[in-house]
Amino acid sequence: MKVLFAASEAVPFIKTGGLADVIGSLPKELLKQGIDVRVVLPKYADMPQTWKEQLTGITNFTLRLGWREQYCGIQTLQYEGVTYYFLDNEYYFGRPGLYGYGDEPERFGFFSKAVLEALPHLDFKPDWIHCHDWQTGMIPVLLKAQFQRGEWFHGIKTMLTIHNLKYQGVFPIDQMKELFLLDDGYFTGTALELHGGGSFLKGGLQFADVLTTVSRTYAEEIQTPYYGEYLDSLLRYRSGDLYGIVNGIDNEQFDPMTDPHLVVNYRDSLTKKQQNKLKLQEELGLPVSAETPVISMVTRLVQQKGLDLVRHVISELLSLDAQFVILGTGEHQYEELFRWAAREYPAKLSAQIRFDDGLSRRIYAGSDLFLMPSQFEPCGIGQLIALRYRTLPIVRETGGLRDTVQPYNEFTGEGTGFSFANYNAHDMLHTVRRAVYFYRNDHEAWAHIHRNIKKLDFSWKRSAQQYIDLYEERRAE
Structure with missing residues (x-):
């Protein structure tokens, strides 16, 4: 089983929140359980120099985004057995911070399209592209709308994990049409349209083969108006493809027996x-x-x-x-x-x-x-x-x-x-x-x-097995 994680941040390379902890720890456990899992991330300017120095170049190519032709470099390193790919574009990611810029749809539109265009340059064809949050929500859309016409992409499935439904990546429809060259049919209320704009996240929720979120109760809650952030009806419609799998933590990273920051190390004392x-x-x-x-x-x-x-x-x-x-x-x-x-x-x-x-x-x-x-x-x-x-x-x-x-x-x-x-x-x-x-x-x-x-165990072991079961069960469909 081959799985490519696509995300906007990961420990230890770059972090603003809990998403980075998940992307930094879940792949390690999947690898232990026999999955060939790799991770693709943007190469940010704020990534520590010690990591940048360890990167090896694979290749580069020119990506077309609307009327723009943009450079995209692919660099790689291995960390704790997992292969990480970094997509390099100084214009979009060579600036301080990760989020909050005025050209956000262009930056993460570039990243979403670059993930797909980079794949044939790698010695790796995934069974699943596992997308995380709105920044990668357009990957399932573009795969089905454009890339699956090419023979190389046949058979690749997509999973989208919702880490927080509140963040939806909503941008002007005209801008999204121009970036992705999608026709009007993609921007109706039953497709990407949300709050009068186009939503990266809603696109992923519509087009991904499987949806997951990070706990069983949250999977139930987001199908109700109170928690659903105006997407509850869509999530109810897709409830047969929506699964709740609780996050774990990295027991090696968070261990009071070995934590060097503590005055006294302990387990249960x-x-x-x-x-x-x-x-x-x-x-x-x-x-x-x-x-x-x-x-x-x-x-x-x-x-x-x-x-x-x-x-x-x-x-x-x-x-x-x-x-x-x-x-x-x-x-x-x-x-x-x-x-x-x-x-x-x-x-x-x-x-x-x-x-x-x-x-x-x-x-x-x-x-x-x-x-x-x-x-x-x-x-x-x-x-x-x-x-x-x-x-x-x-x-x-x-x-x-x-x-x-x-x-x-x-x-x-x-x-x-x-x-x-x-x-x-x-x-x-x-x-x-x-x-x-x-x-x-x-x-x-x-x-x-x-x-x-x-008696509790909140390591990733059980949750990783649930993801593996899901990959295997839904791959054959």
Whole structure:
């Protein structure tokens, strides 16, 4: 089985979010399970020089995009057994950052077409092109509209994974017609048209052979108007081709036994975990106290992450006998909220408004509870890392949070964390209070939840097998 992943970012080469973690870790597990998997990415200017120096040129060709004729170079390297291809065009990708430019449809239109045109230059014909998010949504469209007329492309199937339905790649129809030389029939309401423009993502949802998203619950949610971002009717129409497969994490990358950022390495020892907590409190200037629970949030500071719930009851949260640690950057209103709280309640809250991977690991290791009250969450990685570092999540029951955190039931002893169902600030507050109660007053229950967590496995092994089953089952159609 040959699979080509097409994506806009991947760890360790370039990252803005969780997509990069998936593209950096899932192919490794697929390779272990016998799949010939390769990855194609844009070659960005911001890619560290150490990686650029390891690239080997394969060839280059001229690509026609509308009226433009553009250079495309193909370079490659191997990393942890996986072959990565980088498509080189200085005009589109030789600039700072990854996203947010005015010519976004042209940049990722180039990338989508270049992925297909590059294939015959490689000694590799995939059974599947596995596309990820809107930036690659036009690959299934172009494959079926134009490229499958050529004999070389016969038999190639496409899968599109939705990592976040909110980002849809919507651009002016005239611009997309001109770039891709597609006729009017592709830009009706039953094809690419969305919000009066043309959508890369909707194109992928229409034309890919198989659709997946990153948790079973999110696959169900996005077929409803509340979560469907105006695409719910299309997703219901394609429900027979839509599958939810929960993301995993790289257990080698996130391992408290070997993590060099931690003060004390540990696996299941609550005593050693507490040593990390005491050092974290000291590092962040909080009162050092083993008895006081530390509740953390390592997150993008945006509304999706449930921060309006936190804002609504922040005084009540800070009146609890607990400490809060916030790490992240994002919208100004939330950055200022936590800066204000840190000034007003310096013994209760530490606000680290920055990106710091090493500190994030110490926070996961040094926290007792991890708060993630998301409005929606396709999968979520924070709760998975928290569980790996034996920190109990407090989550809202949505998307992947619902699929990966089982609420603690004191009557049966089942559960790996705490959760609430409604998007309601006081429901969240009640759940946080309940978690703090168990930490302070019921040590046996707390230890029991930790024993439950020890049995969990959120590595990629099981999820990779589900993808393989899907590749094999749907290839024959």
